[in-house]
Amino acid sequence: xxxxxxxxxxxxxxxxxxxxxxxxxxxxxxxxxxxxxxxxxxxxxxxxxxxxxxxxxxxxxxxxxxxxxxxxxxxxxxxxxxxxxxxxxxxxxxxxxxxxxxxxxxxxxxxxxxxxxxxxxxxxxxxxxxxxxxxxxxxxxxxxxxxxxxxxxxxxxxxxxxxxxxxxxxxxxxx
Numbered sequence: 001x002x003x004x005x006x007x008x009x010x011x012x013x014x015x016x017x018x019x020x021x022x023x024x025x026x027x028x029x030x031x032x033x034x035x036x037x038x039x040x041x042x043x044x045x046x047x048x049x050x051x052x053x054x055x056x057x058x059x060x061x062x063x064x065x066x067x068x069x070x071x072x073x074x075x076x077x078x079x080x081x082x083x084x085x086x087x088x089x090x091x092x093x094x095x096x097x098x099x100x101x102x103x104x105x106x107x108x109x110x111x112x113x114x115x116x117x118x119x120x121x122x123x124x125x126x127x128x129x130x131x132x133x134x135x136x137x138x139x140x141x142x143x144x145x146x147x148x149x150x151x152x153x154x155x156x157x158x159x160x161x162x163x164x165x166x167x168x169x170x171x172x173x174x175x
Contacts, residue, residue, distance in 0.1 A: 016048045017046045017047070017048050019081075020046050020048060020053060020055075020078065020083075021038070021043075021046055023077050023078060023081050024036065024037055024038055024043055024046070024055070024074065024077070025038045025039075026077065027070070027073050027074050027077050028073075029066065029070065030066050030069045030070065030073070031066050031153075031154050031156075032109065032112070032114065032172075034108045034109070034111070034112045035105050035108055035109065036105075037057070037070060037074065038102065038105075039101065039102045039104060039105025039108060040060065040100075040101060040105060041096065041097075041098075041099075041100025041101045041102065041105070042057050042058050042059065042060065042070070042096060042100075043055065043056070043057060044056040044057060044058050044091060051085055052084075052085035052086070052087055053078055053083045053085070053086050053087065054087040054088075054089060055074055055078075055086070055087070055088050055089070056089045056090075056091055057070065057071070057074070057088065057089070057090055057091075058090070058091050058092065058094075058095070058096045059090065059092070059096060060096050060156045061096075061155050061156055062092050062095075064155070064156070066154075067090065071088040071090075074086070074088060075088060098117035098172065098173075098174050101116075101117070109138075109172055110138045111138075112138075113138050113139065113169060113170075114138060114157065114169065114170045114171070114172055115135050115136060115137065115138045115160065115169055115170070115171040115172065116138075116172055117171075117172050117173065117174040118133065118134070118135065118174050133147075133171075133174070135147075135160050135171045137160075137162035137164070137165060137167065137169060138169055139162060139165050139167045139169065140162060140164055140165040140167075142162055142163070142164040142165065144162065144163040144164050145160050145161065145162050145163060146160065146161060146163060147159070147160050147171075148160060148161050148168065152170040152171070153170055156172060156173060157170040157171060157172055157173060158170070158171045158173050159171075
């Protein structure tokens with residue numbers, strides 16, 4: 001069961017939490033706008049407390065600069081749907097993992113030109129510049145790729161290049 005399905009099943013429909021979940025499906029990540037915060041798997045908990053709504057989120061990386069914008073966008077989306085008192089809490093533990101991303105979100109990444117995280121990390125090495133992980137090119141589907149830089153356009157991505165079609169691409173790092 002995906003993490004977002006787990007969250008959805010734990011919600012109290014009588015309290016309107018499923019409605020809030022649906023609203024959050026339209027709140028996009030500012031760094032990768034094809035992904036919603038639900039697709040990304042950063043929504044940890046949703047509570048409709050009657051007078052207020054409490055949303056718990058976990059950043060993809062501690063110190064992620066997009067979290068302030070994401071919090072603001074969540075707040076604005078809920079306010080626009082009539083929720084007056086919106087509380088956003090950030091938690092760092094347990095740490096976010098790419099396992100929490102939805103399968104639909106991973107497919108959206110690939111269509112967008114970003115290689116989604118591998119289902120299981122291919123290289124178990126803690127060294128920063130360890131041998132490359134086998135990453136599939138989102139453009140031509142080749143596995144003949146190599147890492148150019150451990151860090152891509154954001155800290156949660158690495159920069160790769162395909163050896164077949166020669167196109168550079170971001171890889172959403174597995175963690």
